[in-house]
Amino acid sequence: METVHTQGVWMAEALQKGTMEYEKQWLFVTHMGDPKAAFLIYFPIVYYLNKRTGIAVVWVTVISEWLNLVFKWILFGERPFWWVEESRLFVENPPQVQQFPPTCETGPGSPSGHAMVTSAVWWVMVSAAASFLHSCTRSRLLMAVPYLLYVLFLVAVGLSRIFILAHFPHQVIAGTLTGFALGVVLNRTVPERRPLLFFLQTCMGLFLGALLLHSGLEHFGVDLSWSITLAKRWCSQKDWIRMDSRPFSSLTRDCGAMLGLGLAQFWKPGGWPLPWVPRTLCLALSSLALYHINRMPLPSSPPVLFYILYFIRFTVMPQVVMVLVPGFVHLLTAKNKQE
Template sequence: MDALHSAGVLFAAALQSGPPWLGRFWLWVTALADPRCIFTLCFPLAYFLDRQVGVSVLWVGLLAEWLNVVLKWFLFGERPFWWVHESGLAGKGLLRLRQFPASCETGPGSPSGHCMITGAALWPLVTALRALAARRCRSRVVTLIPLATYTLLLLAVGLSRVFILAHFPHQVVSGILAGAALGWGLQAHTPVAHTPSFFAAAALALLLSSLALHSLAVATGIDIDWSIRLATKWCSDPAWLRRDTRPFASVCRDTGSALGLGLLAGFPLPRGERLGPRQRVASAVLALVALQALHRLPQPADATLWYGCSFAKYAAGPWLVASLLPRLVLALSRPRGTPHAE
């Protein structure tokens, strides 16, 4: 593996030697593909394009992220920003490598979560856009545009992750392949019409299975927190270490979102109420603003409270997007009754 890691670091050094504008582009791409954006950006946009597609994006995304956490626990993937120091390669003075605020992720590195989760969650949206293009236009080239855009986006995300020293190229490739396979396999099994109890049971199952796997690893002598110590040791700036990059932060996000889908199923819009095109746009804009405001609320310093607040925020998200805000838009857009003539 050392030879593979060394080749990956050399590739990262070549990317970092590019022009400054290209470096800024890679930083923008890696921020855009943050797994949190699936829950706060892609889900509301997809939901107001098509309800089933939106639910599928969120469902596939949370399952992909949970599986990514499990794989990282047991594959022990190194990250370049600490490996170059642990291996002694940085001390030889042959490479000039930079870290960035997004570099210092604390979980293991294999496979790439940005590539795997983004690739899985966006697959239902790509499929829906291809079907829409096929209905509107008979040109084969037009129907291939969504798939080509999806492929180019994942390649850009992968390069951006190598650029910031968050992943080695082989971790990026495995993440892309795993994400595309999960998206293709899971999109047809989205539980759109299930009851709230199904999603509550799914949230509980994800949480308990995560705790069970963590306990099993600890019981067998596996050092489950090794990556957190290495990230803390070799991150250039301690302020760049964020709790939301830890594996249990992902578990809270996934279980909270699964419960949020249950709230969505339990509080649908009243029968006969449908959003028109303008109302969909207004609801989507309100949803994006509301989710950004929700997730910018300060988090408590205590770890237990932090994870609890994170869970609550992601549980509230789908309800805000699919129930509360559309009701508000419908209420505001209803014509006011004319006064009775005397």
């Protein structure tokens, strides 16, 4: 793998040298490819356009990110920002590369979570958009537009991850292909109108499955904190090390979102029936609420407290989008009609 890693580092160096003036654009793209963006940005937008597709976004995000965590624990992928230093191969000819705030993720690098989750989630969205365009226009040319945007965005996300030294090219390719396959399969099994028990069982299954795998690997002498140690050692800015990039943060995020999705459908099966104008208001209010919920600071110590609060945060988010905000807007519009 040394040759593959070395070529990946030189590619990152060439990409940084050639496109450093677009640093802000690369950072924006990598932000839009973050798995959290699926919950915070794509989910509310898509849900108010089509409820089933919105639920599919959460479902596919949770399962694909959980599988990405499992793959990372098993595959032990390096990350460029620490491998450059740990490999000792660049003592005489060090690459001219630099780190950025999103660089210092603490989990293993293979496959890329950004590429994998984005590939899966965007497949759900673009396939729905393509079907809608085809049903309205019967034009295969217009139907192809969402798929073209899909490919372009995946390429941009992958290059952004290489640019900031978060991943090697082969990790991005592996994540993209795996995510595409998951998106195709999971989009056929969307848990719309499923009972709350299904979501409780799925949440517990994801949590206990990850814990059992973690305990089993550690029982056989595998140190699963190795990547956290390396990230802390070689990150150029210590404040770039974030708790929400740790493997257990993604686990609690996914479990919370899964439970929240079940609770939202339990409180209000089928959702609130709203015309297009109130839906626009719902989108604005939901996006504002999610933004502030996500910005609320959480204590990083002790870690268990952080994970519990992080779990609660993502349990609340689907209910804000699917129940609380639409319910408020429904009552508001109903009152105005009565007056």
